[in-house]
Amino acid sequence: MSSATVDEVVSKKYEFGFFTDIDADEAPPGLSEDIIRFISAKKKEPQWLLDYRLKAYRHWLTLEEPRWPKVDYPQIDYQDVIYYSAPKRPEDAPKSLDEVDPKLLETYEKLGIPLHERAALAGIAVDAVFDSVSVATTFKETLKEAGVIFCSFSEAVQDHPELVQKYLGSVVPHTDNFFAALNAAVFTDGSFCWIPAGVRCPMELSTYFRINAAKTGQFERTLIVAEEGAYVSYLEGCTAPQRDENQLHAAVVEIVCQKNAEVKYSTVQNWYPGDENGKGGIYNFVTKRGACRGDNAKISWTQVETGSAITWKYPSVILQGDNSVGEFYSVAVTSNMQQADTGTKMLHLGKNTSSTIVSKGISAMRGQQSYRGLVKVNKGAEGARNYTQCDSLLIGDRCGAHTFPYIEVKNPTAQIEHEASTSKVSEDQVFYLRQRGLSEEDAVSLIVNGFCKEVFRQLPMEFAVEAQALLAVSLEGAVG
Amino acid sequence: MLSIQNLHAEVDGQPILKGLTLEVKPGEVHAIMGPNGSGKSTLSNVLAGRDEYTVTQGSVTFRGEDLLDKAPEERAQAGVFLAFQYPVEIPGVGNSYFLKTAVNKKRAAEGKEELDAKGFLKLLKEKMALLEMDAKFKSRDLNVGFSGGEKKKNEVLQLTMLDPALAILDETDSGLDIDALRIVSKGVNSLRDKEHSFIVVTHYQRLLDHIEPDFVHVLKDGRIVKSGDKSLALELEAQGYAGIADAA
Numbered sequence: 001m002s003s004a005t006v007d008e009v010v011s012k013k014y015e016f017g018f019f020t021d022i023d024a025d026e027a028p029p030g031l032s033e034d035i036i037r038f039i040s041a042k043k044k045e046p047q048w049l050l051d052y053r054l055k056a057y058r059h060w061l062t063l064e065e066p067r068w069p070k071v072d073y074p075q076i077d078y079q080d081v082i083y084y085s086a087p088k089r090p091e092d093a094p095k096s097l098d099e100v101d102p103k104l105l106e107t108y109e110k111l112g113i114p115l116h117e118r119a120a121l122a123g124i125a126v127d128a129v130f131d132s133v134s135v136a137t138t139f140k141e142t143l144k145e146a147g148v149i150f151c152s153f154s155e156a157v158q159d160h161p162e163l164v165q166k167y168l169g170s171v172v173p174h175t176d177n178f179f180a181a182l183n184a185a186v187f188t189d190g191s192f193c194w195i196p197a198g199v200r201c202p203m204e205l206s207t208y209f210r211i212n213a214a215k216t217g218q219f220e221r222t223l224i225v226a227e228e229g230a231y232v233s234y235l236e237g238c239t240a241p242q243r244d245e246n247q248l249h250a251a252v253v254e255i256v257c258q259k260n261a262e263v264k265y266s267t268v269q270n271w272y273p274g275d276e277n278g279k280g281g282i283y284n285f286v287t288k289r290g291a292c293r294g295d296n297a298k299i300s301w302t303q304v305e306t307g308s309a310i311t312w313k314y315p316s317v318i319l320q321g322d323n324s325v326g327e328f329y330s331v332a333v334t335s336n337m338q339q340a341d342t343g344t345k346m347l348h349l350g351k352n353t354s355s356t357i358v359s360k361g362i363s364a365m366r367g368q369q370s371y372r373g374l375v376k377v378n379k380g381a382e383g384a385r386n387y388t389q390c391d392s393l394l395i396g397d398r399c400g401a402h403t404f405p406y407i408e409v410k411n412p413t414a415q416i417e418h419e420a421s422t423s424k425v426s427e428d429q430v431f432y433l434r435q436r437g438l439s440e441e442d443a444v445s446l447i448v449n450g451f452c453k454e455v456f457r458q459l460p461m462e463f464a465v466e467a468q469a470l471l472a473v474s475l476e477g478a479v480g
Numbered sequence: 481m482l483s484i485q486n487l488h489a490e491v492d493g494q495p496i497l498k499g500l501t502l503e504v505k506p507g508e509v510h511a512i513m514g515p516n517g518s519g520k521s522t523l524s525n526v527l528a529g530r531d532e533y534t535v536t537q538g539s540v541t542f543r544g545e546d547l548l549d550k551a552p553e554e555r556a557q558a559g560v561f562l563a564f565q566y567p568v569e570i571p572g573v574g575n576s577y578f579l580k581t582a583v584n585k586k587r588a589a590e591g592k593e594e595l596d597a598k599g600f601l602k603l604l605k606e607k608m609a610l611l612e613m614d615a616k617f618k619s620r621d622l623n624v625g626f627s628g629g630e631k632k633k634n635e636v637l638q639l640t641m642l643d644p645a646l647a648i649l650d651e652t653d654s655g656l657d658i659d660a661l662r663i664v665s666k667g668v669n670s671l672r673d674k675e676h677s678f679i680v681v682t683h684y685q686r687l688l689d690h691i692e693p694d695f696v697h698v699l700k701d702g703r704i705v706k707s708g709d710k711s712l713a714l715e716l717e718a719q720g721y722a723g724i725a726d727a728a
Contacts, residue, residue, distance in 0.1 A: 427531070432568045434552040435528050435561075436578075436638065437585035446581070450572025450621070 027084040033057060036185055039084045043154055043188075046161055049168075056174035056184030063178045069341035070370040070402060071310050073283060081248055083186045083219070139203070146202050148232075149194040153221050156192035163194055167225055171254040171291045171318070179250040179285040179312070187221035187252070195230035195261075204233045204460055220251040226261035228294065233264040235463060249308075250285045259294025259321060264302070266459055268467055270474075271307035276365070278337030281309025288315035292324035292350075300327040301344070302458040304467045306474040309338055314372065316345035319353035319381075326355040329455040331467070333474050334367030334399070343373035343404075348384040348414070357388040360452050363399035364475055370402040377414040384414040392422040393451050395444065395475070445472040481506045481543060481677045482527075482646055488537035488702075489526045496522040498702035499538070504646070507674040511688055511713060512681045514699030515721045520681045521565060523699070524650040527679075528562040529555050542646065557589035559645035563635040563652050570622040575634070576604060578622050579641055586642055607640045611667050628655035636667040643671065648679045653687035665690030685717040 027035050036057055040050040065076070143150050149160060156164050174184035195201050226232055236253075249271070257263050265288075274281025284307075290299035301315040317326030328344040346355035361369045369392070377384045392401035407416055425447050433443035449456070449468050456464045482504040489497040496519045504510055514520050526533045527540065529552035540547040547555060570578070583603075584594045595603070604618065611633055623631050632652055639647055649668065653661055668678070668691050680691055688696070688710060696712040697704045700721065706712065 426568070428568045429570055431528075431530055431552060432564065433570070433578075435556050435564075436582040436642070437553050437556040437589070438581065439553050442581075442585075446573055446578070447570055450570055453572035 027082060029082050030079040031057075031081070031083055031186065035083055039186060039188065042084065043157070045157055048165060049157060052169065052174065053185050056181050057186075059175050060178065060181035060185055063181055065178050066312075069312050069372075070368070070404075071312065071339040071341050073310050073339075076248060076283070078182075084188060142202055146199055147196040148199065148201050149192065150205055151192055153187070153190040153192050153223070156223075160192070160194070163225065164192065164223065167223055167254070167256055169254075171256060171289050172252050172287050177287060180252050180287040183219050183221060183250045183252045183287070187219040190221035190223075190251070192222070193224040193232065193234060195226045195232045197227040197258075198229045199227075200230070201232040204235055218249045220249075222251070222253040223256075224254070224263055224265070225256045226258060226263050228258045229260045230258070231262045233460065234266070235460065236265065236267045236269075247281075248283050248285075251287075253286070253288040253315075255290030255299055257290060257292050257294070257297040257299050257324075260296045261294070262298040262300075263290060264300045265290070265315075266463060267301075267303040267305070268463060268470065269303065269305045269307050270470060272309075273307050273336060273338050273474075274309040276336045278309065281338070282307065283310045284308035284313065285310075286313040288313065289318065289345075290316070290326075291318040292321050292326065292353075294324075295321040295350070296323045296325075297321050298325040298327075300325075300329070300458070302327075302329040302455065304331045304452075304455070304459070304470070305340070305342070306333040306335075306470055308340075311338075311340035311342055313340075313342045314344055316347070317355065318347045318349065319355065319384075320349045321353075322350040323352045324350055325353070327458075328355075328357045328359070329458045330358070331360045331362070331452045331455045331471075332369060333362045333364070333471065334369045335364040335474055337366050339368045341370045341372055343371045345374040346376070346386060348375075348377040348381040348386070350381060352383040352385075353381055354385040355387075357386070357390070358454050359388075359390045360455055361390075361392045361401055362395070362448060362451070362475075363392070363401050364395035366398045368400045368402075370404060372404040372406075374406040374408070375416060375418075376407075377409045377411050377416070379410045381411050382413050384411060386414075386416045388416075388418045389454075390418070390420040391451070392420075393448065394422065394424045395448075441472070441476065444475060448475060481508075482547075482679075483541045484538070485540075486538040487523075487526070487535065487540065489522060489533050489535045491522065491533055495536070496702055497526065500699075500703055502697065502704065504677050504679065506645075506677055507672075508695065509672070509678040509680060509691065509693045511693035511696045511710075512679060512699055513683065513696060513713065513716055513721075518699045519702045520699055521650060522702075524562055524565075524648050524679075524681055527555075527560060527648055528552060553585075554589075556642075556644075557586050561639055561642055561644035561647045563632075563639055563647065563649045565650040565652075565654065567623050567626075567631045567635055569624045569626075571624050573622045574618075575620050575622050576601075576618040579604065579638065582638065583641055603641065607637055607667075610640065610670060611637055612663050613637060629657060629660040632656055632664055633660065633667075636664050640667050640671060645675065646677045646679070647671070648681065650681050651683065652680075653682055653684060661687065661690060685713045688713045 027038050033054060036053050040053060169184065172180050174181050193205060224234060255263050255265065271282040271284065272280060292299055299317045305311060315328060319326050326346050332340050332342055334340050343359060344357055357373060359371050361371055363369045371390050373388065375386045375388065390403055394401060401422055403420055405418055409416060425444060429447055430440060430443045433446060434440060448471055456467055459467055484500055484502040487497050487500040488495065500523065512520055522533060526535060535548055542558065542560060580600050583600065587594060613633055623634060626634060635652065652664060656664060680693060693710050696708055696710055698706040
């Protein structure tokens with residue numbers, strides 16, 4: 001789009017009439033300032049937020065989609081994507097488990113998901129089977145007593161606009177990258193979490209989230225703020241496969257961590273990975289970043305990623321405060337035709353900052369995986385330390401593992417360690433375990449779980465058990 | 481217990497076993513000796529069901545059933561145990577967690593109830609005391625960083641925990657010092673009774689001082705060329721395989 005047309009569009013007055021000829025619950029495919037105005041109006045957003053979106057959109061128009069990741073997928077037509085559709089009405093959802101894909105149900109069964117949750121996950125109108133309202137209310141009360149704000153992003157915009165305006169884009173600016181700019185322009189919903197100074201969040205923010213944010217859509221926006229001395233453990237996603245029709249996902253997660261605060265962010269991502277021939281599957285382009293703004297702040301990312309056809313994701317920590325700590329623990333699985341280019345960035349700015357990276361990549365079938373990490377120590381980061389361990393495990397001989405570690409050190413007192421290994425699940429190991437009575441699949445699962453142990457240890461207990469089951473399901477049929 | 485008839489097997493198209501016949505009755509200990517390349521390890525691997533070994537002729541029945549028809553894990557669950565010559569390391573998998581999994585797989589196959597944590601730990605403690613193993617081996621990763629002797633002890637620990645009807649010891653004595661050899665033998669001997677059978681594959685007579693065999697067989701070029709009682713092992717020690725082979 002030329003700048004002349006941009007100007008034209010910008011100067012065009014907001015025309016409400018534009019919407020009358022379309023279904024009120026869905027925007028037509030394509031992206032334009034009108035669509036953004038439509039989204040913003042639908043969500044009854046304040047002017048500053050619309051301005052923010054438009055600014056991001058105009059910047060996005062100047063950007064090119066990144067081509068440097070080691071992933072291969074057909075060109076995305078951004079004008080063919082639907083950027084807004086209202087949450088499904090209960091009458092459109094399946095009425096009972098009988099109407100749900102049996103394959104999906106089989107997977108839930110294997111993962112040991114409780115019956116009532118299976119229904120919710122399969123997209124059945126949950127009110128009928130699961131009293132989400134009362135559960136949500138119970139949690140809300142507990143959180144309210146502690147002074148914690150935890151709600152959907154849209155609610156936060158309405159109820160706490162001053163907090164949203166203060167922090168939105170403060171860690172991942174709308175100019176950050178192609179997908180972050182796109183997200184800033186068109187995000188539809190997500191989660192907002194604010195922990196007041198000195199408060200330890202009384203619960204892990206998980207169960208509630210499952211119910212609350214099951215349909216947040218493809219351009220999710222999450223903002224977590226931990227004020228001075230606050231603590232929160234936040235669990236994103238769940239281990240069951242997400243029923244999702246959207247192919248393109250571009251989410252942004254921002255974490256602000258003030259002095260002496262700690263945020264632990266755990267993800268289990270199991271979106272549809274496509275079939276064994278690479279047909280279908282989610283394209284997952286995520287920007288996740290946290291900033292340790294004050295001294296002694298700590299941000300810890302733990303992720304178990306088994307889904308999506310294409311993954312592009314680098315949860316990062318900006319270590320501004322002195323003595324602040326950043327951690328990244330990751331297990332990523334690519335099986336079938338999945339491709340992942342994933343890793344982290346640790347940016348050391350403050351004195352005596354330290355970071356730990358433990359990345360475990362597992363490739364099976366024809367999966368391709370790249371670890372891409374940056375450890376950067378700025379001039380003023382006296383005494384910075386980093387430890388990186390980057391291990392790849394290959395199953396079979398048609399998959400691939402690649403490592404791209406970048407290390408930039410500008411302060412001579414920094415200590416950086418990098419360890420890397422690549423190994424194969426050997427036939428000797430599998431045979432050994434089979435000779436002790438384990439089936440081939442149990443044997444591989446045991447070996448893979450052993451490989452991931454350091455990361456699973458970081459997950460909350462209940463999550464870790466689910467993650468192990470998930471891993472077994474993801475690698476089913478990967479051997480033999 | 482075990483009946484091997486005219487067994488022929490090859491690896492990568494190379495014939496290794498060329499008509500091996502062996503009968504093992506309940507309670508018997510059979511020692512298999514022979515020069516390098518005679519097929520001792522091939523025999524162990526064929527019995528355990530390793531993929532790369534192809535049986536081209538002959539039969540093996542175990543407790544009346546065709547053994548060769550079964551997958552490796554089915555053989556294990558049926559009571560065939562192989563103490564490996566080179567036990568593999570499996571990082572991140574705790575030794576006792578692995579043992580509990582294996583013990584309960586076997587119990588499930590036998591239609592027995594799973595052993596609970598308490599019962600399992602009691603049994604483990606008892607067997608580890610027998611093998612003079614430090615308690616730290618419970619929590620260490622399976623064989624990771626174990627010395628050669630510790631790995632062999634760990635094999636015998638698994639043997640005593642799993643309590644199989646037939647145990648095949650593939651050069652379990654190699655790499656053991658004299659004290660470890662005594663301890664490992666003590667573990668094996670603790671299982672000896674009228675029900676348990678053993679095939680002990682070894683190069684050296686010294687193991688047979690500790691685990692006394694009922695029969696000694698000399699394997700050469702894929703066949704048993706001579707059988708006898710334990711005095712045959714002493715004879716071998718004195719004359720070497722060359723002398724025996726010539727006589728055969």
